Amino acid sequence: MRKRLQFFCFFTVLVLLNLFDTYAQDRNISGVILDETNQPMPGVNIIIKGTSSGTTSNFDGKFALSLPASAEVIQITYIGYFDKEITIGNKSAFEIKMDVDAEQLEEVVVVGYGQMDKKDVTGAMSSIKSEDFNQGVVASPDQLIQGKIAGVQMTPSSGEPGAGVNIRVRGGTSLTASNEPLYVIDGFPIDNTASDPGTAGVYSASASKNPLASINPNDIASFDVLKDASATAIYGARGANGVIIITTKKGKEGIAKVDYDAYVGVSTIAKKVGVLSASEYRAATAAEGANPLDLDANTDWQDAMTREAITQNHNLGVSGGNKNTQYRFSVNYLNQEGIMVNSGMERIGGRMNITQKLADKVTLGANMMGSFTKNNNLPYGVGGALDGGVINNMLRMSPLLPTDFSSSNQLEKNPYTMATSVRDFTNTQRVLGNVFIEAQLIEGLTGKINLGGDITSAKRTAYLPGSIEWVGKGNGSADVRNNFLHNVLLEGTLNYTKSFGDFKLNALAGYTFQEFGREYNGANATGFDIDETAEHNLNAANGAVLVDSYKESSKLISWLGRANMSFKDKYVVTATVRADGSSRFGANNKWGVFPSVSAAWRIAEEDFLKNSDVVSDLKLRAGWGVTGSQEIGNYRSLPTLSGDKGYSAVGIGSGVTYNNYANPDLQWEETRQLNFGVDYEFFNGILYGSVDFYQKNTSNLLLELQAPQPAPVDVYLQNVGELNNQGVEFALNTVNISKDKFTWTTGIVAAYNENEVKNIGDYDEILTGAVGGRGQVGQFSQVIKPGLPYGTFYGPVYQGLDESGNAIVSEESEVLGQAVPSWTLGFNNTFNYGNWDLNVFFNGAFGHQVFNNTALEFSSTNDLYGEGSTYNVMKNAVDEGIRQTGYNSKFIEDASFFRLSNMTLGYTFNMNKVKHIRNIRVYASGQNLFVITDYSGYDPEVNAPAGGNQVPPIGIDYNNYPAARTFMGGVSIGF
Template identity: 75%
Template sequence: MKKLLRFFSLMLLMTIAFTSTLYAQEKKLTGKILDESSGPLPGVNVIVTGTSKGTTTDFEGNFSIVVPENATSLTISYIGFLDQVISINNQSTFTINLKEDAKQLQEVVVVGYGQMEKKDVTGAMSSVKAEDFNQGVMTSPDQLIQGKIAGVQMTPSSGEPGAGVSIRVRGGTSLTASNEPLYVIDGFPIDNRSSDPGTAGVYSNSAPKNPLASINPADIESFDILKDASATAIYGARGANGVIIITTKKGKEGTAKVNYDAYFGVSTISKKLGVLSADEYRSATAAEGTTPLDLGANTDWQDVMTQQAMTQNHNLGVSGGTSNTQYRFSVNYLNQDGIMINSGMERIGGRMNITQKLSDKVTLGANMMGSFTKNNNLPYGVGGALDGGVINNMIRMSPLLPQDYSSANLLEKNPYIMATNVRDFTNTQRVLGNAFIEAEFIEGLKGKINVGGDLTSAKRNAYLPGTIEWVGDGNGNADVRNMNLHNMLFEGTLNYSKTFGNVKLNALAGYTYQSFGFESNSTNATGFQIDEIAEYNLNAASGALIIGSNKESNKLISWIGRANVSIKDKYIFTGTLRADGSSRFGDNNKWGVFPSVSGAWRISQEAFLSNNNVISDLKLRAGWGITGSQEIGNYRSLPTLSGDKVYGAVGIGSGVTYNNYANPDLKWEETSQINIGLDYELFAGKVFGTIDLYQKNTKDLLLELQASQPASVERYLKNVGEVKNQGIELSLNTVNLSKDNFTWQTGIVAAYNKNEVVNIGDYDQILTGAVGGRGQVGQFAQVIKAGLPYGTFYGPKFEGLDESGNAIESEESHVLGQALPKWTLGINNSMTFGKFDFNFFFNGAFGHQVFNNTALEFSSTNDLYGDQTTYNVMKNAVDENIRSTKYNSKFIEDASFLRLSNLTLGYTFNMSEVKYIKNLRLYVSGQNLFVITNYSGYDPEVNSPAAGNQVPPVGIDYNNYPAARTFIGGLSVEF
């Protein structure tokens, strides 16, 4: 690590020294930049033409800059005004009046099925552009905006490369259906279902992978997040959990540009768990007079199982175009090792975006990406015949045993042997693209046809060699699984824009058709005599051959309409209506209608604020709408059959049985939402932000009820129950300083959300979140109950230890905490000093708890004090003399945290005298540098997969893949 940092520091200093020789004598220029009314303009960019050297104006519009003697002109640019190039000649003082640019003044944001001027937006939405993205090692696009958007919480499932991320926009709206937002990439709504085929339980499953990890983050231009119902209702049945619109980078008219970006990094485990060291182990057991199995080793198993993980990432992009043709092509290569040995991911991909004008009235366009991702899966989960994965055994294994220790005992599995001998790889290929044609029929009326497809193919090959002693009979086990996903889209829309005096109208109407398909098959075989390529030669198996297959599909047909009316640029009204027909629901409820209405008053346009020197812009918004969720899986309204084989002493039998009860009344989960918001800008843009208040109620929750017997199945799905979310979102952006060669800007986002389960139909309560570990069978950590938030921890209170060291607990169960944060926070600071840029970003969450199931399993010293034991325990278990315990409030820990997520320092060189290089920037960056928290586990941001009783649990930490601390050095070059 130190060598890497020294290398980049030396490279930075050498380059600075080299480029300093390019400068001859310099001179100082000063000036003042005004608007058309001679008012000062702060924050205006003043650049030496043809270079990256520049400054910005202060609050009074003044600037000062030192330029090379041979500089001939200055380029002046400011959002909302036309760029100007000013000749220097022999002048040293300037007064410059900028002219307004009507097109730039109207900032454009992406909304559903089109674009809209930001001042005309009446719903709650947030935008993040490329220059504001998180920096560092980013394996998927969602990581670019973690902590950047008020009301959007992102929780990684683990620290594994490519791991899934749980995203909640204004809290969860469902108990059993998905709470993930809808993603729309370049106008294509994708199905964000995980493509990981999974494995048989014998391999100890890892957490699901992130399907967005197949997309290169460097190709992303912007995110537009639609949050309230008035913004998301245009997506109807898929808008209840918010919509994240991703726009990729496009080519622009002008000379071709070649950009190359690369970084190299190293990651290490950010925190180790407090289990006993070898000396502490010997001391503790000697005091008890026990004789554990001691082979003379002093093994730190967390050191053995973790590594300094290397990462490299390369991006090459070419873009440019003419007035008729714009293009951008890019390729990417990422290779990221995991901090746990024998884990990681590798991705190679490419993207092509092209726009072609056939005439002044007709435009063609295409967006296409392809990627290949290889995941080296570490069997770190818990369960199956291995009785625990790598991390579970890493924590459990006695430090007195050597790294090569092996035993046939299922409870003494060496994690190093497990990690290095199990072969488990997933290869995923994905092609995602869409093409469109847009034509203007008459002035203001445009028609657009958009077609696309998203095809994913994944194959997972896993093999457990027979040479591992605990496998049993000495014969290997192979598991091969395939999954294919397809998503096909057709859209036709009409858009009409027209201005009638002081009234501006924008109207949209359209039809969409989208079909989704899924196929999978699996084969598990045992009895291999040769281990080398067994998973690719299943015919060599002498034992049982278990096969399975599945095929599903569903369709969504929709009619959409939206009208936006602006009167005098002050009073704005938007109405949206979408009708969705889904094959997933019952015959009586195939169609759902989702309306919304909203309005805005641009108070700053009123005469009484026209001469106000403080308020630059002020807009009050209000909206209401209804959205839905169809993420319940396929065929749940229909009677379905399943087949299975039974292996017995007399041979193989098979049978078919019902596995789902027909419910023709099954319908959408429906979410209604009210939002009131205020957009503000003060002191000519030096301070700006938003405030939003919201309440959303979800009814007709989908829960499984007990079927009246006799019946073909025990349970069936029905619409019952209600959940409520209400909260406030705040964003504040400030330009703190804008002086000669120095700027400092701060962005703060904060959100409060209160979630409440209003009712769950006939249920009094639903217990969920199965507690893991030996002796915990039948225990649940969470309760779903009216009046409590989703993810409420529930169980006995810890009241101390008796004389024998056994836990004393309350007889009754109590509410012990909640997994959902009450507050989330993000703080970003960006600075420039001359050619240096500096950025640091904090994020945090507060007012919630995590169930530390890992600590529970390893807090019983009964596992330590015994002859020939091979178990380890937590240090505090010895210090507190805990002999045995079970699930209680002791293991519900405060999970509030504040994290320094990223710190980046960069330097941009002046390339004005270099023939082929236009810009060059070097930077160093650190991620997850420290976390302020009381949580004792690896990381408070965690959501391990855990078994649920109908409702999936949240906020449980059980043998999770640790979080990494990463340092990188990189460069960006534009040719």
């Protein structure tokens, strides 16, 4: 398949070159394009007037163009400069100087429901363009900005391809509701709910998949991250956790451009866990006089279960247009093998972005995306009928056993057999897009209607074969589950811009309607005599067939307004208000109002700084606002019923019972945030950045309380808690060296966040983070308690071993650490020398801990010394003489780390004398090259799922999919 695809891409390039060469030309011209300082300008469009034929200037500003004898005028266009028309006449050589269009050169950033000059922004936000994205193997858009934005922490749930990512903007704002930010793609707020329908639990669960993995990262032009309430309040009930606005690439006026990008990478396991080798195993058991099962093998199960995984990625984009029509089309293919055998992800997708001018003042646009994603799910989690997944069986299997070892013992499972025999696939189709029409109604007043839809269909089929020894012939189990999600948007906005002398006004008013729906159905069947087609023929089951289904929906109706006012480009004030009505909340609280106000003082425009040689720009900002969160699930305010055969009062048929207690007073979790910031630039851009201080307080936290009895259910959802975050963010960029052939720039982002639980209602404490492993039932690793941070580790303190090798711990539980980093850091360096470029990017997090539940499970050595043992353990457990231990402080490890996340070296060829090729760049890249950390597990960036009492835990590592190290090479070609 790979060879055919690579041949197809190569053949496509040849065909395109041949097509471009078929145009007969009659004469040649050449020239150079210069800017206002007489410096060469690369990438300028030169078009033969009246046609779509033309070229672009090269790195040295030079161009060469063949044209028919009838051509009379060439048009020169470049963003930020006035268009030019040059009469050709009899000349064949031209020197063309461009004139700056000051208004176009103003840096524009995307804000909620529109764009704004960066100088007029009063809230806390960060923008990052495509040239500054993370490089390497990138499967989903969020990976493009990991570690690049101050105050945005991204923690992968695992190293599996397509695995979910936990993203926190300025810390978490909720205990039980979602802490994920709102994503807005090309003006469409999406529902980023995980679409994978899961399994019945008999296959050992995999981590949740990342919904953004269905979107091609190569289509992304920029990210704008709104962080404080004055920036996010325009999204009201969904702005408490921050807003990430994604803008995709669009076509530009000029000749058609074809861009092809491809890379191939090889990934291996970055680090192995220190279990006993075969020689260490034999020595340890011999010292104890033990007699393990020894089949004369010398198996490193981590080597046997991992591989050199190949990733290939191909992108083909075509863009261009004229004054009336701009377009971009793209297709993408990604095939990413996982480093664990029989795991991976494959995606094929396409995108179309078109804008069409219908009249001088009317524009029609469409942004459409479609993708198909196939995940090969590895059963690596813990639990279910497998009694453990691939990872923990890989670690606990004796190295004295060969890879073809088989046993009918339920507790003794060959991980290679498990990984290669279980069939578990998720197929996801997603169509996401919006169409809009925008018209200038009167001078300064523009109206826009936007209609969008996001439709996802996911089907998961899984089968546990009866041919596996520990399952037994005829006992196979099949699972088929379907999820269908839809999200429909209709919005209308009015935008008014007017200048009154020194006073400038930009006002926005709008209405939005959004509906979210989900339909689910699933079936599980057991008892198959034939394994080959079981999950596709559930009727063949001899045992029980269990089915379940549900359907749900919610609606959000909103009115919104914003006014941005500036005076003399020095003093700027922004006021925002949004009223949201949500079907999710109680009858008494369907509507919420979310206001914000912020101001900025552009000190650099004052007379005493305007002509400064040191201070190029300086702006003070302050803002306050209120945002909300409605991510609590549907129907929690209503009395709901559930039907099941188990509810039958007479044991025949089915019955119905209440499953939720009505709470008509249920309302939004509400976050109030105060922000102070400064944007600065010194020495004409040699040094620039920002500093922000913030404090945000979330009240009306949602917790489940005991329902007054008698009642049909035991608990009900109530607004009772309070949580506080405060911190500081830094961004610093420097131009260290800027010579004719050599430049060196540095970018640093850092953030400090402090979190504290203020109130949890009637509870003194809430235990969460269930401890996994045999003998650990009823143990919890974290506590939610007023005065402590969210994610506090809690338990007995390890005090050593007794004479028998059993752990001695304190009688009372104590605070053992916290899962949320105090500091996060990103450190980026870019070097350019001639045609060479080098980028080196580090990231890190500090001041936090991880509960190494994996180490706990394999640190008790009693099983190792049992007669006929087949169990392995951690080497340090043998070295320390640990016989038996439970959860304690020994397994709360420092998770601080500093990582060389990516290093990329590239070379751009000079294409001055090559027809029809704008550029060719080749590059080599390494990811996750090294990590400086004291953590003993696979990787300190981890957040495995674990059980808890209503509050989801964080910072737990339990038999997680390992992180990969990747080396890759790629090529980018522009025609």
